[in-house]
Each structure stands twice: as structure tokens, then as C-alpha cells.
Amino acid sequence: MSTLFSIGTLSKAAGCKVETIRYYEKIGLMPEPARSEGGQRRYHRKHRERLRFIRHSRELGFTLDDIRELLAMSEQHGHADSIARRHRAAVQNRIRSLTALRDELDRMIEECEQGHEGECRVIEVLSDHQECSGDH
Amino acid sequence: MSTLFSIGTLSKAAGCKVETIRYYEKIGLMPEPARSEGGQRRYHRKHRERLRFIRHSRELGFTLDDIRELLAMSEQHGHADSIARRHRAAVQNRIRSLTALRDELDRMIEECEQGHEGECRVIEVLSDHQECSGDH
DNA sequence: GCTTGAACCTGTAGTCACTATAGCTTTTTT
DNA sequence: AAAAAAGCTATAGTGACTACAGGTTCAAGC
Known part of the structure; x- marks a missing residue:
């Protein structure tokens, strides 16, 4: 029972x-x-x-x-969807900048494949990224 | 200077x-x-x-x-493209799960709007979800 | 050149959302 | 009845900061 x-x-x-x-x-x-x-x-x-x-x-x-x-x-049957909406916006922002980063990485990888003698400058590219897409 | x-x-x-x-x-x-x-x-x-x-x-x-x-x-010179590749894979994963999350939030918000008499069902949706779609 | 006051310094403690550990007691299984 | 599993409390540790206390240095105005 x-x-x-x-x-x-x-x-x-x-x-x-x-x-x-x-x-x-x-x-x-x-x-x-x-x-x-x-x-x-x-x-x-x-x-x-x-x-x-x-x-x-x-x-x-x-x-x-x-x-x-x-x-x-x-x-108390208030409307809880404002929190969901707020959260959704944050998620969308994150998706946007990740997508930009992925594209950037693709570009880097391609450059590497073309046999550019030397390094790919990961740091420079990733730190520049903020300046060109800057939505933070 | x-x-x-x-x-x-x-x-x-x-x-x-x-x-x-x-x-x-x-x-x-x-x-x-x-x-x-x-x-x-x-x-x-x-x-x-x-x-x-x-x-x-x-x-x-x-x-x-x-x-x-x-x-x-x-x-360390030379390994940069393999890092980029690994990093890219991680970024792609993160995009995937964030996109799934966003879609789910959209569903929640929409269901909220359908309960048009100020009745928001976010809570029901959130607690039910695991049972019906359970992919966590 | 002197005096403010903003910016800096170190070191410690607090935050969030857990997670792990120690040392015990209770419950379940054999 | 004995052994193992699961539970208990209390405390400390994690990651990635953030805030504070109490002092020192720096740049600007007079």
C-alpha cells in the first residue's frame, strides 16, 4: 500500500x-x-x-x-514564459557566435591544407574574431 | 613610444x-x-x-x-591544424545541442501561447518532457 | 610641488551548483 | 545472523570567478 x-x-x-x-x-x-x-x-x-x-x-x-x-x-498561475523567452534569446546568441567561430575554424583548416609553411595562428584568429563579429 | x-x-x-x-x-x-x-x-x-x-x-x-x-x-609549431580540427568538432557538438535546446524552448513558448487564457503551461511541459521524449 | 582621488596592490572569503569524503547507522540480502 | 549495500550528517573541495579589506601608487588639477 x-x-x-x-x-x-x-x-x-x-x-x-x-x-x-x-x-x-x-x-x-x-x-x-x-x-x-x-x-x-x-x-x-x-x-x-x-x-x-x-x-x-x-x-x-x-x-x-x-x-x-x-x-x-x-x-499562482502567473506567466512563466517570460523566463523561457529570455533564456531562448541567450541561447540564440550563443548559437550565432559559435556558428561564426566554426566558419572561422573552417577557414583556418583550409588555409592549413594549402600548405602554408608555418603555423596557423590560432590565437590571432580567435582573438580577432571578437572584433569582426563583435556582438558580445 | x-x-x-x-x-x-x-x-x-x-x-x-x-x-x-x-x-x-x-x-x-x-x-x-x-x-x-x-x-x-x-x-x-x-x-x-x-x-x-x-x-x-x-x-x-x-x-x-x-x-x-x-x-x-x-x-608548438605545426600541430595547429589538428587543434583547429578538434576544436571545430567540439564547436559543432555544442551548436547541435544548443539548437536542440532552442527548439525545445520554442515549443514550450508556443504551447504557452496556446493556453490563451493567461494559462501558461511551462511547468507541465518541463516536467512531462523527460517522460515522453526522454533522450537525456 | 602638493594634494586629492582614482586606480592599483595583496590576500582572503564568498558565490553557485554541485561533488566527494569521512565516519557512522540503518536497511536489505544472503 | 552476518555481510553488504544504502543511508545519515557534517565538512571540505571544485571551477570560474567576484567582492572585500586595508594598504600603496599614479595622474591631474591647483
């Missing part, structure tokens, strides 16, 4: 380490669960859902403070 | 904090510069280039250890 499970089981269900769960509890992101006779943590479905939400959000790059805010908003 | 400049000038030229430069020096990522009579750091162009390279690479998500390796290998 009991649907309770241990911290190890929860950690597997959410794909994170046991220590991380205890850490989330310590900083108040996860609620304090029930305890067994001997003092071990006992969780149920709600904990698992919450933890999965936290972990997935972390994977998407939200900070713990973002997540705290998201969780708070979800409790 | 002197092309030397202070740590504050360097920090502005590279877009980072003064403390960060001293930190890089401490961990051996930036070389110890010359000093003024009174003991203040005096840099020149080469330092600026190197620091810009480091900062730009950091912005793109490379670790200081990655950067250390890149810098070290770029100093």
Missing part, C-alpha cells in the same frame, strides 16, 4: 545524484520528506515530479533561482 | 574585470607581466590578444582547461 521510496530510488527516477537531492533539500528547493523509523528519507510521487522538473530545467540552462521563481509562479 | 598599458586598460580592451585578469595570472593562464617602478602591472599587445582569446573561448563555453590546452599546443 505504501508508495514511499528511498532517496536512492528517487535519484534514479530523476537521473541525478543522491547528494544533489540532499543539497536541494538544504537550500529549500525540495521539501523535507517524511522519515523512516531509523531516520532515512522517504519520498512519494510528488517529490519525484518536482525533482524531475528541477532537473530538466537545469539541463535547459535555467539557474536554481530561475527555477525557484518558476515553481513559485506555477503556484 | 611606450605601448604599455595598465590592468584597467587591458580589462576594458578585453571586456572583463580586473580581478579576472589577476585570477588568470594566478592560475598560470596569463603570463606575469612587467611591473612599473611602484609594482603595478604593465601589459602590451600580446597580452591583450591572449586575453581576448581566452575570454572569447570562455563565452563560447570552453573550460579553462580546454583553453590551456589550446594555447599550449598552439605554441
Whole structure:
């Protein structure tokens, strides 16, 4: 009848380490669960859902403070999509500059293949990059 | 005639904090510069280039250890193109996962908009995701 | 030439989001 | 019942900075 499970089981269900769960509890992101006779943590479905939400959000790059805010908003039906939008913009910027860098590297590699005697000047090219595309 | 400049000038030229430069020096990522009579750091162009390279690479998500390796290998002549190639592969990977992330955020935002009565489902989307698409 | 005040110095401590370790107790399995 | 696995707390360490305290040096204005 009991649907309770241990911290190890929860950690597997959410794909994170046991220590991380205890850490989330310590900083108040996860609620304090029930305890067994001997003092071990006992969780149920709600904990698992919450933890999965936290972990997935972390994977998407939200900070713990973002997540705290998201969780708070979800409790009062505010609109949480502004955070997602903000995050999306940051991701897009990063993609843009990585793409520029990749193209730059392609150019370098090609130059190397043409047998330019000597080195490719990785540092110069990469440090110049900021000046020519400069969107930081 | 002197092309030397202070740590504050360097920090502005590279877009980072003064403390960060001293930190890089401490961990051996930036070389110890010359000093003024009174003991203040005096840099020149080469330092600026190197620091810009480091900062730009950091912005793109490379670790200081990655950067250390890149810098070290770029100093041994001849191997530069293999570094570039390896680096390119890493950049491509990062682009791939960021693109996936962006698409997912788009999906989230869109689903948010569909719940037009101010009802945002970001939270549901985030906690459900792992179960339905689960590729982490 | 003197006096401000901004910029610099060293060293240490704090931040975020964990992760690892030590030394113990509880639970599960054999 | 014994052994192994998993749990407990508390503390320290990680990476990549960032902030602070308390002092020194430098450039500019008078």
C-alpha cells in the first residue's frame, strides 16, 4: 500500500545524484520528506515530479533561482514564459557566435591544407574574431 | 613610444574585470607581466590578444582547461591544424545541442501561447518532457 | 610641488551548483 | 545472523570567478 521510496530510488527516477537531492533539500528547493523509523528519507510521487522538473530545467540552462521563481509562479498561475523567452534569446546568441567561430575554424583548416609553411595562428584568429563579429 | 598599458586598460580592451585578469595570472593562464617602478602591472599587445582569446573561448563555453590546452599546443609549431580540427568538432557538438535546446524552448513558448487564457503551461511541459521524449 | 582621488596592490572569503569524503547507522540480502 | 549495500550528517573541495579589506601608487588639477 505504501508508495514511499528511498532517496536512492528517487535519484534514479530523476537521473541525478543522491547528494544533489540532499543539497536541494538544504537550500529549500525540495521539501523535507517524511522519515523512516531509523531516520532515512522517504519520498512519494510528488517529490519525484518536482525533482524531475528541477532537473530538466537545469539541463535547459535555467539557474536554481530561475527555477525557484518558476515553481513559485506555477503556484499562482502567473506567466512563466517570460523566463523561457529570455533564456531562448541567450541561447540564440550563443548559437550565432559559435556558428561564426566554426566558419572561422573552417577557414583556418583550409588555409592549413594549402600548405602554408608555418603555423596557423590560432590565437590571432580567435582573438580577432571578437572584433569582426563583435556582438558580445 | 611606450605601448604599455595598465590592468584597467587591458580589462576594458578585453571586456572583463580586473580581478579576472589577476585570477588568470594566478592560475598560470596569463603570463606575469612587467611591473612599473611602484609594482603595478604593465601589459602590451600580446597580452591583450591572449586575453581576448581566452575570454572569447570562455563565452563560447570552453573550460579553462580546454583553453590551456589550446594555447599550449598552439605554441608548438605545426600541430595547429589538428587543434583547429578538434576544436571545430567540439564547436559543432555544442551548436547541435544548443539548437536542440532552442527548439525545445520554442515549443514550450508556443504551447504557452496556446493556453490563451493567461494559462501558461511551462511547468507541465518541463516536467512531462523527460517522460515522453526522454533522450537525456 | 602638493594634494586629492582614482586606480592599483595583496590576500582572503564568498558565490553557485554541485561533488566527494569521512565516519557512522540503518536497511536489505544472503 | 552476518555481510553488504544504502543511508545519515557534517565538512571540505571544485571551477570560474567576484567582492572585500586595508594598504600603496599614479595622474591631474591647483
